[in-house]
Amino acid sequence: QVQLVESGGGLVQVGDSVTLSCAASGRSFSSGSMAWFRQAPGKEREFVGVVWTAGTTNTYYSDSVKGRRFLISRNSAANMLSLQMNSLKSEDTAVYYCAADSQGRASTTADGYTYWGQGTQVTVSS
16 A cells, blocks of 8 residues: 655744655655645645656756745655755745655646645744
8 A cells, every 4th residue: 555644844934944754655656756735725736846766856846936945855765755945935834745656757737646645734934
């Protein structure tokens, strides 16, 4: 059984940094892609970033975080995904979800992912 389990969320202040982690088990995603999405209250689930190889080189970010302060990476075994978020803003408040796709499509839409975590809440307080 495939499981994605996020951790690392919580209540932080504007300007703080937080790193989210996602532990994958049950199958290998070494040839696939892993991504972060987020969903704020009353809004659609939004793509944040995707990585399709180990490390941080082959990544793509949404326009809302591109060039900002977010860094997505995964380990070589593709069983651990992380999202480092720096200089957080109140608009970053959301539930953050880890997603995985075994086919490596690196999709920016939710329907491109088969496996999802339960989500972790990040609240940025001013």
